[in-house]
Amino acid sequence: MSAPAYLAFVHAPAAFFTFFAGKIYSTCTLQQPNPPPNRNKKRTAVGLTAALAVTHLIQAVWFLLDFLHDRPAPQHDILRALFSLLLWGSIAISLSSTHAPVWHPYFAAWAVGGFLEIPIVVLAGTRTGRNFGGVRLAAFAGLLVVGVLLGTSKPKKRDEEARPLLGAAAAEDDEAEPVKYGTTTSSTTAGQEDEEPADRDKDIKEAQAKRLADEGGWIGYLRGFAVFLPHLWPKGDLKGQGCLLIMAADLVLDRVLNVLIPRQIGLVTDALADRSRMPWREVLVWKAMTYVQSYAGFRLLRYMASIYVHNYSYKRISDLAFRHVMALSMDFHSNKASGEVLKSVEQAHALNELLEMVLFDICPILLDLLVALWYVTHLFNMYLAWVILTLGVVYVWMGVALTVWGQPKRRIYTEKSRKENKTVYESVYNWQTVSYFNRAPYEGQKYADAVKATISAQWGYFARVFVNYGSQSLLITIGFCACSLIAIYEITYYGKPVGNFIAFVMYWETMMRPLKTMANSYRRVSSTLIDAERLLQLLNTKPSVADRPTAKTLKVDGGCITFKNVGFGYDAANPILKDISFVVKPGETVAFVGETGAGKSTMLKLLMRFYDVTAGSIAIDGQDVQDVTLSSLRDAMGVVPQDPSMFNVSVMENVRYARLDATDDEIFAACEAAAVHKKILTFTEGYNTKVGERGVKLSGGESQRLAIARVLLKNPKIVLLDEATSAVDSATEEHIQDAFRQLSDGRTTVVIAHRLSTIMHADQIMVVDKGEIIERGTHEELLARGGKYHELWTKQTTKARLGTEDLIDLSPPDTVVGDETGGDDPGGEDEAVVGVEPIVGDESAVGDGVVVGDETVVGVPEFPANRT
Numbered sequence: 129m130s131a132p133a134y135l136a137f138v139h140a141p142a143a144f145f146t147f148f149a150g151k152i153y154s155t156c157t158l159q160q161p162n163p164p165p166n167r168n169k170k171r172t173a174v175g176l177t178a179a180l181a182v183t184h185l186i187q188a189v190w191f192l193l194d195f196l197h198d199r200p201a202p203q204h205d206i207l208r209a210l211f212s213l214l215l216w217g218s219i220a221i222s223l224s225s226t227h228a229p230v231w232h233p234y235f236a237a238w239a240v241g242g243f244l245e246i247p248i249v250v251l252a253g254t255r256t257g258r259n260f261g262g263v264r265l266a267a268f269a270g271l272l273v274v275g276v277l278l279g280t281s282k283p284k285k286r287d288e289e290a291r292p293l294l295g296a297a298a299a300e301d302d303e304a305e306p307v308k309y310g311t312t313t314s315s316t317t318a319g320q321e322d323e324e325p326a327d328r329d330k331d332i333k334e335a336q337a338k339r340l341a342d343e344g345g346w347i348g349y350l351r352g353f354a355v356f357l358p359h360l361w362p363k364g365d366l367k368g369q370g371c372l373l374i375m376a377a378d379l380v381l382d383r384v385l386n387v388l389i390p391r392q393i394g395l396v397t398d399a400l401a402d403r404s405r406m407p408w409r410e411v412l413v414w415k416a417m418t419y420v421q422s423y424a425g426f427r428l429l430r431y432m433a434s435i436y437v438h439n440y441s442y443k444r445i446s447d448l449a450f451r452h453v454m455a456l457s458m459d460f461h462s463n464k465a466s467g468e469v470l471k472s473v474e475q476a477h478a479l480n481e482l483l484e485m486v487l488f489d490i491c492p493i494l495l496d497l498l499v500a501l502w503y504v505t506h507l508f509n510m511y512l513a514w515v516i517l518t519l520g521v522v523y524v525w526m527g528v529a530l531t532v533w534g535q536p537k538r539r540i541y542t543e544k545s546r547k548e549n550k551t552v553y554e555s556v557y558n559w560q561t562v563s564y565f566n567r568a569p570y571e572g573q574k575y576a577d578a579v580k581a582t583i584s585a586q587w588g589y590f591a592r593v594f595v596n597y598g599s600q601s602l603l604i605t606i607g608f609c610a611c612s613l614i615a616i617y618e619i620t621y622y623g624k625p626v627g628n629f630i631a632f633v634m635y636w637e638t639m640m641r642p643l644k645t646m647a648n649s650y651r652r653v654s655s656t657l658i659d660a661e662r663l664l665q666l667l668n669t670k671p672s673v674a675d676r677p678t679a680k681t682l683k684v685d686g687g688c689i690t691f692k693n694v695g696f697g698y699d700a701a702n703p704i705l706k707d708i709s710f711v712v713k714p715g716e717t718v719a720f721v722g723e724t725g726a727g728k729s730t731m732l733k734l735l736m737r738f739y740d741v742t743a744g745s746i747a748i749d750g751q752d753v754q755d756v757t758l759s760s761l762r763d764a765m766g767v768v769p770q771d772p773s774m775f776n777v778s779v780m781e782n783v784r785y786a787r788l789d790a791t792d793d794e795i796f797a798a799c800e801a802a803a804v805h806k807k808i809l810t811f812t813e814g815y816n817t818k819v820g821e822r823g824v825k826l827s828g829g830e831s832q833r834l835a836i837a838r839v840l841l842k843n844p845k846i847v848l849l850d851e852a853t854s855a856v857d858s859a860t861e862e863h864i865q866d867a868f869r870q871l872s873d874g875r876t877t878v879v880i881a882h883r884l885s886t887i888m889h890a891d892q893i894m895v896v897d898k899g900e901i902i903e904r905g906t907h908e909e910l911l912a913r914g915g916k917y918h919e920l921w922t923k924q925t926t927k928a929r930l931g932t933e934d935l936i937d938l939s940p941p942d943t944v945v946g947d948e949t950g951g952d953d954p955g956g957e958d959e960a961v962v963g964v965e966p967i968v969g970d971e972s973a974v975g976d977g978v979v980v981g982d983e984t985v986v987g988v989p990e991f992p993a994n995r996t
């Protein structure tokens with residue numbers, strides 16, 4: 129090949145690969161844009177690049193005219209015109225549509241283009257006056273000057289252009305993949321339905337963009353995922369490694385067969401055209417190859433291998449994520465919406481998908497395209513390759529442009545669809561309220577309107593999608609038509625075998641696949657990256673309360689609890705507990721009372737080490753809770769919470785949760801002690817009855833008694849009761865109090881109670897107010913003091929007398945409460961009975977009251993707990 133021909137062939141590809149490599153490099157290293165995007169300079173650059181394209185366009189038209197007049201120009205000149213037109217045209221469009229470009233790749237392409245243009249012009253000399261040599265050299269010189277001027281402009285700080293791959297990916301993905309995050313009800317919680325997709329993913333996208341900026345580019349960013357590699361790579365698992373090998377082999381085999389199969393069909397066709405023999409060999413080879421590529425052949429093997437590899441890493445990563453989430457502290461769980469956490473755990477598959485997509489879909493695309501271009505050139509000529517390349521560029525550009533055009537409509541559609549889901553959810557969830565106010569028709573109308581709005585928005589969106597699909601499809605049809613014409617022309621006039629045409633037609637779909645993948649992969653990659661980032665962020669969250677490396681197992685002897693100058697606040701600015709000190713001796717019962725929000729439950733949380741104290745210390749039998757393992761600490765305690773939650777399994781399984789190896793008889797005994805056994809037997813399926821989600825099928829009192837049964841079954845050394853009997857009636861409470869007396873016998877017990885009657889026999893009662901213990905002593909001592917406790921007691925007993933509390937226990941004969949019987953509940957099972965207080969110590973009944981010191985309190989029956 130002569131030097132001019134050689135230069136003509138390499139000119140456009142050299143400039144293209146320089147540009148391409150520059151783009152990849154600037155993307156990976158997150159190069160800063162070369163601002164300011166000075167309009168004039170940019171316009172000049174676009175204009176000069178477009179001028180280059182126009183010179184090649186004019187030249188191409190001349191070559192066409194020459195060809196029509198039977199004066200065909202040399203092939204290398206024609207190809208140079210065509211490929212250069214494509215290259216500079218694409219660069220001009222890319223530049224004009226980029227707001228603040230990273231200039232380096234453009235500058236590099238102009239430099240290489242200009243450099244190679246010089247010998248082309250020199251060698252062409254005055255051979256033809258139509259080679260625009262001077263014009264092009266001038267254009268390149270101008271571009272280089274503009275490039276230098278842009279390069280010397282002072283860069284301003286990283287801006288949008290530096291972020292689009294994540295920033296924009298993130299932003300666009302709000303619109304691009306909302307369905308994934310918005311309407312997938314399986315992975316969203318009710319609460320989250322309120323939030324717009326952009327808001328829900330905002331945090332994760334910000335974290336993603338920040339990490340990208342911190343890491344200084346994609347390479348560093350992706351390196352962050354390397355922590356997962358040990359979980360993705362089947363180390364020590366020969367089967368897994370074999371599977372990966374099969375997948376890699378299939379990747380190569382697929383590429384080879386993609387070309388060989390159409391070629392073989394072509395050979396079969398050529399043999400058939402002979403009509404002289406039966407082409408057994410060709411057909412057999414063809415069929416053998418299609419078998420290998422089919423799901424009955426190697427592809428099946430690859431499919432099975434990919435499932436094995438997928439499951440291997442899914443198991444390891446989901447397990448890792450689940451254990452990690454369960455080990456995170458209460459602050460994490462109370463701050464994060466549970467749906468968000470669940471979503472993070474579910475993203476275990478995202479990493480697999482990301483890796484598979486990059487390795488098996490995206491990386492081979494370039495190879496696929498190169499193979500396709502080479503193969504069609506081999507079948508016919510380079511003009512065909514040019515048409516396919518042009519088709520590819522326009523197809524991908526069109527796909528991106530039309531997708532962006534459709535995004536606003538997509539957003540509206542997603543919002544309407546979410547609103548529709550929300551309407552259904554709210555109506556069904558609030559069914560009782562709807563029925564109380566007879567608003568079913570109103571809700572029905574609201575839902576119908578929401579559906580109508582969704583359908584109308586869907587049409588708006590689909591209209592744009594159809595334009596997108598239609599245009600792309602039309603483009604492919606036109607491209608196919610042009611290619612077919614070239615192929616047919618070559619067969620007709622240049623004696624190419626007919627089989628080549630059949631091979632080309634068979635190969636067409638294979639060729640279009642990478643184009644389609646390219647048009648869609650941006651959205652897929654960015655959404656998968658967000659999922660993977662979510663998982664990474666989750667796994668990077670460290671528990672705020674964790675075992676110290678030196679932590680020992682807690683040894684509970686008597687169960688002495690010591691709070692020493694404890695201070696705590698959920699956030700630093702708002703202290704909840706201040707300088708709390710007390711000692712609960714082994715086997716003692718201590719009660720905390722006080723107004724709501726005073727900090728009582730917080731003390732229990734600190735004792736269980738859901739949070740760490742910010743001042744002072746908490747010890748059990750002399751061992752600081754921060755120096756022992758969380759597991760042994762929590763094993764030593766049994767908690768009956770304010771609002772016990774149940775799993776949606778049978779009663780039996782719920783109680784057994786406290787001690788997994790408990791026998792049925794032990795469970796029955798615990799339930800009997802918690803006064804719930806008889807009640808359970810009345811359920812349809814007794815102990816096998818399922819309790820519903822979070823125990824909705826149980827009344828408050830039943831849940832609480834089951835929670836008590838759990839603690840009885842666990843039989844811990846320390847018992848914590850947080851309003852444990854708030855939801856039971858007095859008759860049941862009597863039983864429970866008996867059970868607790870048994871339970872607290874010889875055990876340290878901490879009780880939180882609003883109903884003072886339930887704790888009046890505690891060894892110590894502490895009154896908590898605004899995070900401080902303001903009074904302490906026994907019931908009698910506190911009453912005698914006439915302080916806050918006395919005030920609370922008086923309030924409760926007065927309420928009881930006036931019947932303003934929920935219900936009043938009427939059963940004992942010495943109750944004097946006039947007509948205030950607590951409404952129409954005849955002391956039934958369901959609700960709490962409040963404040964019918966006992967006659968204590970030397971209090972003497974006077975009419976309808978009891979004199980305590982110089983205070984009169986309501987005349988009340990002897991409280992069950994007082995009867996021994």
Ligand SMILES: Nc1ncnc2c1ncn2[C@@H]1O[C@H](COP(=O)(O)OP(=O)(O)OP(=O)(O)O)[C@@H](O)[C@H]1O
Pocket residue numbers: 462698699704723724725726727728729730731
């Ligand atoms: N996770 C949390 N984050 C921030 N503040 C919290 C958190 N949990 C509780 N608080 C606040 O701490 C304060 C004390 O709450 P705590 O539950 O200890 O009160 P309490 O005395 O047990 O009240 P009640 O008797 O109503 O249960 C309250 O003002 C509450 O709003």
